[in-house]
Amino acid sequence: MSYKIHFSNRGHAYTEDEIRIATDAMRSADPLTQGRFRNSFEEKFTSFLGNDRKCFALCNATAGLEIAAMLCRFQPGDEFIIPSHTFTASCYPFIKKGGTPVWADIDPETRVANAQTFARLISSRTRAIVVVHLYGFVADMPEIMELAEKHNLLVVEDSAQAIGAELSGRKAGTFGDFGIFSFHSHKNITTLGEGGMLAVKDPSLASLVPMLRHNGHCDFNFARQDYWLPAMGNVDLPELDGIPLMPNNFCLGEVECALGTALLDRINAINRDRRRRALAFIDGLQDYPEIVFHRVDSDRHIYHLLVGKAIGNIRDEFIRRMALNKGIQCVVQYYPLNRYDLYRKLGFGYADCPQGDDLFDNMISFPFHQWMTEEQFAYMLQSAREVLNEIRQR
Numbered sequence: 494m495s496y497k498i499h500f501s502n503r504g505h506a507y508t509e510d511e512i513r514i515a516t517d518a519m520r521s522a523d524p525l526t527q528g529r530f531r532n533s534f535e536e537k538f539t540s541f542l543g544n545d546r547k548c549f550a551l552c553n554a555t556a557g558l559e560i561a562a563m564l565c566r567f568q569p570g571d572e573f574i575i576p577s578h579t580f581t582a583s584c585y586p587f588i589k590k591g592g593t594p595v596w597a598d599i600d601p602e603t604r605v606a607n608a609q610t611f612a613r614l615i616s617s618r619t620r621a622i623v624v625v626h627l628y629g630f631v632a633d634m635p636e637i638m639e640l641a642e643k644h645n646l647l648v649v650e651d652s653a654q655a656i657g658a659e660l661s662g663r664k665a666g667t668f669g670d671f672g673i674f675s676f677h678s679h680k681n682i683t684t685l686g687e688g689g690m691l692a693v694k695d696p697s698l699a700s701l702v703p704m705l706r707h708n709g710h711c712d713f714n715f716a717r718q719d720y721w722l723p724a725m726g727n728v729d730l731p732e733l734d735g736i737p738l739m740p741n742n743f744c745l746g747e748v749e750c751a752l753g754t755a756l757l758d759r760i761n762a763i764n765r766d767r768r769r770r771a772l773a774f775i776d777g778l779q780d781y782p783e784i785v786f787h788r789v790d791s792d793r794h795i796y797h798l799l800v801g802k803a804i805g806n807i808r809d810e811f812i813r814r815m816a817l818n819k820g821i822q823c824v825v826q827y828y829p830l831n832r833y834d835l836y837r838k839l840g841f842g843y844a845d846c847p848q849g850d851d852l853f854d855n856m857i858s859f860p861f862h863q864w865m866t867e868e869q870f871a872y873m874l875q876s877a878r879e880v881l882n883e884i885r886q887r
């Protein structure tokens with residue numbers, strides 16, 4: 494069916510300047526990967542985060558999560574605690590690298606896990622906590638960090654949806670040991686559909702990332718008389734605590750890096766604009782308690798998504814009427830991970846997460862793309878009101 498407003502997987506449009514920057518890089522970049530545009534992007538991202546992390550551009554956030562998982566050094570039996578209410582890429586890289594997931598519930602108001610929901614799952618086997626700043630809202634990081642420090646746990650911040658969100662003047666992704674950001678097509682900024690950034694706190698762990706990212710490439714440990722002998726360069730196995738780590742090719746191309754650098758100039762304006770619209774929509778539905786939103790009028794929420802929870806078992810009827818009568822494609826997101834076949838087949842099919850389940854069973858995710866016009870927005874708000882009025886009268 495064709496919609497008046499579809500749920501697009503493209504988050505934003507590019508300005509003519511950004512298109513020019515990308516095409517200029519297409520003409521001039523040599524090499525087309527691992528060159529000066531990557532260096533500029535990483536430097537600018539480091540300063541965007543506040544200059545106390547080393548940042549690495551990657552082909553996507555999942556690659557960043559996988560490198561973070563390698564650097565967690567899971568031993569057999571080690572667990573990591575993670576909300577079941579998240580996107581699958583938050584989790585499976587940690588299983589791939591030897592961790593066992595333990596599912597945390599979310600706070601019903603903020604829709605992310607907090608120190609209490611993590612704390613009750615900590616055991617002697619816990620090695621790491623994976624915090625997900627889902628929807629663009631920064632979780633309670635000071636409390637979570639206090640908990641992690643008390644139990645000597647690593648903290649990974651999946652900030653894929655929260656680039657630029659802040660709590661107490663600190664950016665999402667700069668509280669824990671690792672911060673991971675996504676520039677996927679749907680995100681608040683995208684580097685042509687794929688892209689990611691990994692921010693690492695510990696300089697000794699950060700020093701391993703270039704080889705882990707790029708095939709184990711490194712210099713020979715002897716001085717060469719001829720630049721071509723014995724070859725262009727060496728490859729080696731980076732080691733952590735004496736354990737060798739296999740490398741990957743997780744690089745991001747130069748055109749994407751040039752574009753990402755330019756987009757950083759606009760991210761705060763994009764985030765502000767998204768929040769302005771989200772709040773206008775939420776306030777426009779304040780007379781309709783049938784849908785509950787998480788309203789945050791501060792930099793702590795950058796509204797990557799606009800998500801409501803339906804009260805009174807009306808979710809499916811609301812979405813159906815919005816689709817069929819109004820041509821607006823709302824969707825349901827974040828199937829609880831333990832319910833997916835992948836996790837069930839691995840033996841992780843059980844979770845005691847009533848709040849996450851309740852949100853999933855009642856959630857409505859509205860189309861919310863930066864390129865939507867103000868008219869489309871007004872139409873979506875008016876349509877939601879009309880549909881709720883219809884449901885009241887049925």
Ligand SMILES: Cc1ncc(COP(=O)(O)O)c(C=O)c1O
Pocket residue numbers: 553554555556579580582583625627651653654674675676677687688689
């Ligand atoms: C919460 C979360 N984590 C991880 C990812 C993975 O990001 P990427 O597609 O850049 O690998 C995404 C989205 O795509 C996400 O929303």
